[in-house]
Amino acid sequence: MTLTVSQDYDIRIAALDENHLQWLVSRRYAGWVVIVDEETEKHCWPRLEPLLRPAGTPITLVRVPAGERHKTLSTCENIWQEMFRAGVGRRWCCLNLGGGVIGDMGGFAAATFKRGIDFVQLPTTLLSQVDASVGGKLGIDYHEVKNSIGVFANPQAVWIDPAFLETLPPRELRSGYAEVIKHALIADAGQWEELRGITELSTVSWEALIAHSVNIKREIVEEDPHERGLRKALNFGHTIGHAVESYLLAGDHRLLHGEAVAVGMITESFISHRQQSLSGEDLEAITGYCLEVYGHQPLPEAGFPAMLDLMRQDKKNEGTEINFTLLDRPGQAVVNATATPEIILESLRYYNSLG
Amino acid sequence: MTLTVSQDYDIRIAALDENHLQWLVSRRYAGWVVIVDEETEKHCWPRLEPLLRPAGTPITLVRVPAGERHKTLSTCENIWQEMFRAGVGRRWCCLNLGGGVIGDMGGFAAATFKRGIDFVQLPTTLLSQVDASVGGKLGIDYHEVKNSIGVFANPQAVWIDPAFLETLPPRELRSGYAEVIKHALIADAGQWEELRGITELSTVSWEALIAHSVNIKREIVEEDPHERGLRKALNFGHTIGHAVESYLLAGDHRLLHGEAVAVGMITESFISHRQQSLSGEDLEAITGYCLEVYGHQPLPEAGFPAMLDLMRQDKKNEGTEINFTLLDRPGQAVVNATATPEIILESLRYYNSLG
Structure with a gap:
């Protein structure tokens, strides 16, 4: 088309x-x-x-x-x-x-x-x-x-x-904030440093934060309106995040979209640290901040295979591999990365170990 | 959008x-x-x-x-x-x-x-x-x-x-040919003269005719993809043609789309002669050729008010007036013309008088 x-x-x-x-x-x-x-x-x-x-x-x-x-x-x-x-x-x-x-x-x-x-x-x-x-x-x-x-x-x-x-209920606000964090992590290291200073969402002055976040998204989308390449950067945190969100939909501990993306950002940062050049320090910073804002909810290990299946079904995959957007460092995303089931499972266990 | x-x-x-x-x-x-x-x-x-x-x-x-x-x-x-x-x-x-x-x-x-x-x-x-x-x-x-x-x-x-x-059944072929005539009438007087020489569709060499017709449509559409102005030229024959087609849908004498468009081209040429500069000679030529190819089917006078209502509902109208594309001469269309109910009725009676 x-x-x-x-x-x-x-x-x-x-x-x-x-x-x-x-x-x-x-x-x-x-x-x-x-x-x-x-x-x-x-x-x-x-x-x-x-x-x-x-x-x-x-x-x-x-x-x-x-x-x-x-x-x-x-x-x-x-x-x-x-x-x-x-x-x-x-x-x-x-x-x-x-x-x-x-x-x-x-x-x-x-x-x-x-x-x-x-x-x-x-x-x-x-x-x-x-x-x-x-x-x-x-x-x-x-x-x-x-x-x-x-x-x-x-x-x-x-x-x-x-x-x-x-x-908006506070939990909804917090959920939306995950995309603000994501936009900073994939495209603007300075903004990421700014965000780390925010611990209380109810007192945030949203206008500037929204403007900053929207601009990042807009620039990415303008470069690649139909998601051929660069736009995939926006998927950071979403490959695992979506699977976690979908898996938990059926149970009693549903996560809001942004809460699941927070889990995704932690686990995909773990993979980024293992496969890309994301430093241990940055991994800790991302993990620490996400836990500070979103807390920790243990994921059922029994559901890991089903989550992997959900990742395999993602319409963004090409062929049989699971497509990821990873980080080389805050502000620098890497699109079209892949990860093996083993390391994905390891990242989920890493998340669980943080509780 | x-x-x-x-x-x-x-x-x-x-x-x-x-x-x-x-x-x-x-x-x-x-x-x-x-x-x-x-x-x-x-x-x-x-x-x-x-x-x-x-x-x-x-x-x-x-x-x-x-x-x-x-x-x-x-x-x-x-x-x-x-x-x-x-x-x-x-x-x-x-x-x-x-x-x-x-x-x-x-x-x-x-x-x-x-x-x-x-x-x-x-x-x-x-x-x-x-x-x-x-x-x-x-x-x-x-x-x-x-x-x-x-x-x-x-x-x-x-x-x-x-x-x-x-x-394709011959009647379907003839129906499609109405759009070939229309494209010539709105944009290419020379082609219109060529077409007038065609009286037997079964022996036509279609490749060149289709290419010519598609090119006219393509040029118009490229100028105005979203039908803001010029593209309306393609509606010639269709304001009345659509209404006649829709009205007859319910009865025993249904017309194929192109057959109805032929009626529309005759009646709208009549209006063009009365309101625009289309000459009496050109009106006769258009009427004569359409009758030669499509024959004549009398329209029920009792249905004229309903046909007018159908024209009023056309999504191409702006405001309450009925929008027409008319001809100044073969090859020269005039978009965004309007016509009163009186002259539309007169054009329908003109068509009936040809039988």
Whole structure:
């Protein structure tokens, strides 16, 4: 498939205000669709609605149920049907107000409705603000595979309002922070040193941190929009992290995405120390900081073979080897590395030994 | 939505041979999905299969039922599920072997599978060879609206083998020929003069005619991939043509797409004569040639109001007026014209008076 996703869109990290409204109004949309879930309708829509209403543009509010398990074709169909019912046309704009699920699914619904209408991402969680809202990956989970149906397409704008984070449970905030750490580790050693000074997330001034993190992601994505090479750097912590997250989904000790990525960053740093040039000191620093922020949850050894199987199924693998992004040092990622099952198991046991 | 569809792909108008295979093999796909319907499995796959098999690349044949009424999300889901079942990954290529339905739906399925895998269009009808296979419009019918869910995305290649036309019923061939006439009328007066000499389609040498027609479409689409302006020229004959086609769908005298477009070209030329500078002589020439090729089928006057309603619902309208592409003369289209209900009705009565 030959297409080029233009990265030329409006990213603002600022409190929602008249400037945002003016931008929207200047585009003379025939109407605005706003997609929310129960949570964002309660906590975030009251912040957006008073800004939009006075403009007089028709607004259609589309409600979807909250949670990854609703990121399905069936929910997407509900969105399309609501759009048809409201007479949404090509000159409408879709505003996706929510976390990663709303952004991915609402973006996909917009990008495929009448072959694509404009959409704006308004990410409301830290995870979606620093990660999902940038990069043009849209989609739904299908056939029990995450994001298996989707497209690459960019929004007209991404509006990140840090005030939305105030409505977020602390555990969700901490989970999103893992991607901030990851962005520093793969691309910016200085930022990594800065982050190590942060021990209390509730007092962080998020605006600058988000801006820094988004810029790293944006630069990587602009270099490699379709994940041919460099973009794989963003997978650091995710090969093992995803497998741990998926494995624990079935049990009583589920981890949030970022919590699993923290486990992934520790274990993949271990592998980086063994296979790449990551120093023992840096390994200790990464391990220490991740444990400080995320604590330690022992992983069931009996599940290690199943976790390995999950890693083998990752759609990013080519051939039969398990693909990793590793570190040569903080700020320097190495894409397309591989690791043997033996060393992966060793890294998981290393993690367990830290408890 | 911000994206740029690259027009840089391989269009070949030639009998399928070793060159095509070499192109495919050089891309080292992990496997090939071939999408067919009952018709193309019977008539066209036997021409492609002997070429592909010796390469040894895994082939997954996906069968879908033939006909526009199966161009649905549900059929698309079957395609996705077959792809999952066969272990199709990002490095596979999807070959869409069929008419417009297979091209649009197979292309959409490929463009959304794991956020997009490569695909090649192998159009087997004249209509899809000169029209649907070029331009990047993909999609399915949804909520009773044609092509209402879809994306713009280009294939890696379009391979047009005129030999497939030999398996086509004469009425289908004639229907596709309407788009050849249309391309000449909107962009190439000299070609229009050439076409007027063609009275017997069964003896036409299609290769040159298809190449000419595809080039006109390609040039227009390259100028305006997302139908902001110039591309609307391609709608000539389609505002009224689509309405007539849709209206007659419910009755006993259904028209094929091109047959309805012929009615649309006559009526819209009538409006062009009244509102634009199209001469009476040119109107007569267009009317005469379309009647010569397509004959005349009286339209039920009682259905005119319903046809007008259908025109009003066209997704190409902006605001409440009915959008037309008209002619100033053969080879010179005028986009974003409008016409009143009165003159549209008059044009339909003009058509009926020709019988």
